[in-house]
Amino acid sequence: MVKELDEKSDALPDHVGWRLWQASRAWQTEFAAAMRAAGHAWFSEARAGLLGHIPRNGTRQSALIERAAISKQAVQQLLDGLEAEGVLERLPDPRDGRGKLVRYTRKGLDALRDGDHIKLEIERGYIDRIGERRFAALMDALRSLDAEQGDASGDAPGSK
Amino acid sequence: MVKELDEKSDALPDHVGWRLWQASRAWQTEFAAAMRAAGHAWFSEARAGLLGHIPRNGTRQSALIERAAISKQAVQQLLDGLEAEGVLERLPDPRDGRGKLVRYTRKGLDALRDGDHIKLEIERGYIDRIGERRFAALMDALRSLDAEQGDASGDAPGSK
DNA sequence: TGAATATCGTCAAGTATCTTGACTATATGG
DNA sequence: CCATATAGTCAAGATACTTGACGATATTCA
Numbered sequence: 190m191v192k193e194l195d196e197k198s199d200a201l202p203d204h205v206g207w208r209l210w211q212a213s214r215a216w217q218t219e220f221a222a223a224m225r226a227a228g229h230a231w232f233s234e235a236r237a238g239l240l241g242h243i244p245r246n247g248t249r250q251s252a253l254i255e256r257a258a259i260s261k262q263a264v265q266q267l268l269d270g271l272e273a274e275g276v277l278e279r280l281p282d283p284r285d286g287r288g289k290l291v292r293y294t295r296k297g298l299d300a301l302r303d304g305d306h307i308k309l310e311i312e313r314g315y316i317d318r319i320g321e322r323r324f325a326a327l328m329d330a331l332r333s334l335d336a337e338q339g340d341a342s343g344d345a346p347g348s349k
Numbered sequence: 350m351v352k353e354l355d356e357k358s359d360a361l362p363d364h365v366g367w368r369l370w371q372a373s374r375a376w377q378t379e380f381a382a383a384m385r386a387a388g389h390a391w392f393s394e395a396r397a398g399l400l401g402h403i404p405r406n407g408t409r410q411s412a413l414i415e416r417a418a419i420s421k422q423a424v425q426q427l428l429d430g431l432e433a434e435g436v437l438e439r440l441p442d443p444r445d446g447r448g449k450l451v452r453y454t455r456k457g458l459d460a461l462r463d464g465d466h467i468k469l470e471i472e473r474g475y476i477d478r479i480g481e482r483r484f485a486a487l488m489d490a491l492r493s494l495d496a497e498q499g500d501a502s503g504d505a506p507g508s509k
Numbered sequence: 510t511g512a513a514t515a516t517c518g519t520c521a522a523g524t525a526t527c528t529t530g531a532c533t534a535t536a537t538g539g
Numbered sequence: 540c541c542a543t544a545t546a547g548t549c550a551a552g553a554t555a556c557t558t559g560a561c562g563a564t565a566t567t568c569a
Binding site: 327330334 | 361363365368369371376401404478479480484486489491
Binding site: 411446 | 545546547548549
């Protein structure tokens with residue numbers, strides 16, 4: 190226990206970016222742990238990020254590439270993994286010979302259901318910690334932020 | 350433009366975790382882009398995450414390992430990179446023959462200064478978008494969340 | 510119609526960021 | 540002095556990305 194490094198100026202950052210990062214990280218860690226504990230060992234944060242862009246009724250792979258802000262090759266590799274795990278399946282798009290449709294398997298839908306449940310539990314914990322009022326304000330601010338997209342969002346790379 | 354996939358149920362997730370993730374990602378993308386544009390080509394999100402735990406007057410490497418929730422080997426590799434870039438330097442700890450002190454070089458301190466500036470600009474943009482009131486509420490909620498740490502935070506792995 | 514062009518998905522190879530395991534050197538506490 | 544814990548390093552491997560090149564299908568329009 191040394192602690193003689195001047196004592197002052199060793200505070201952690203306190204700005205939106207840092208706070209958002211910490212909060213996001215904490216949430217993901219908690220969620221992923223619960224998902225794995227629920228038997229979905231294939232679950233990872235990167236995969237979760239992609240699944241979030243796949244609606245329950247499926248989507249076209251190309252649409253997915255537009256939404257997730259990563260390269261199409263990255264999307265493909267993640268899909269390859271999820272397909273190998275039996276969470277998703279890919280079918281040829283009947284309307285476009287080039288395209289593929291991505292949709293959930295039974296296993297995938299089960300995971301979504303469990304995820305919804307876990308999500309609610311975590312939210313409940315948050316509300317316990319900071320109160321309904323603050324929680325509602327948090328959601329409100331985050332939604333507004335998303336709505337008023339300042340379009341500082343870089344386009345998906347690798348899409349040339 | 351096909352859009353016949355049932356039309357409904359293709360909404361994106363709308364819960365704290367997702368929102369936090371999206372917001373955090375957007376912030377980091379914007380910040381990193383500005384940092385690189387400001388001439389700090391070595392800047393990356395992972396490195397930023399570590400730098401956030403290094404106060405301006407430096408720290409001991411071991412202290413860093415406790416704070417950042419990643420393995421000591423990961424910390425070391427990030428430090429190796431930052432040292433090679435000339436952002437940080439490592440000195441032997443005069444009080445502990447095993448330890449090392451990590452501190453910023455001039456280049457590192459310059460980057461911190463630019464970072465502070467960029468950070469303020471981004472915040473200003475956020476306030477423009479959602480208003481002072483919502484922004485304040487956002488910070489308040491995030492700080493509360495951090496304060497009432499539910500200790501669902503996994504300990505740093507690789508620390509056995 | 511048919512040739513130029515764009516889009517969709519894939520294959521291959523490389524980089525950044527993390528992990529676990531094994532090890533060395535120094536410190537600490539009987 | 541010896542047992543054990545701590546600080547840092549070395550090595551190897553996994554995951555999540557990247558860019559580049561390519562084949563197959565669609566679209567556009569002269």
